[in-house]
Amino acid sequence: MRLLDVRVGALALVLGCGPALAASPEKGKDAYMKNGCFQCHGTIGQGSSITSAGKVLTDTALPYETFAAFVRTTNRAMPPYSEKILSNDELADIYAYLKSVPKPVDYKTIPLLKD
Numbered sequence: 232m233r234l235l236d237v238r239v240g241a242l243a244l245v246l247g248c249g250p251a252l253a254a255s256p257e258k259g260k261d262a263y264m265k266n267g268c269f270q271c272h273g274t275i276g277q278g279s280s281i282t283s284a285g286k287v288l289t290d291t292a293l294p295y296e297t298f299a300a301f302v303r304t305t306n307r308a309m310p311p312y313s314e315k316i317l318s319n320d321e322l323a324d325i326y327a328y329l330k331s332v333p334k335p336v337d338y339k340t341i342p343l344l345k346d
Contacts, residue, residue: 254320259328262321266312276329289332298326
């Protein structure tokens, strides 16, 4: 585990971020688009080669608490999103939306691409 992951995880415990229990993927998609997440991370969290800082968000191994702590406190290319901008419910919904996006098909299973 990287040092940043440990620090963000510890911060999540301090901030008291609880799990996203009643989160809605449908509301999450709306919040994701409304708050401009798609501009760097793509419309389904697939990331972007144009915005090199636009990391892939789908299929994340981050637990909700770590994800939430990063969104609230990041000082990197992504600006932090305080509760004034993005409510805890919206953040939980966004996480649920990203977790609901199906994994992409392995290109090796596409018949046209096998040869």
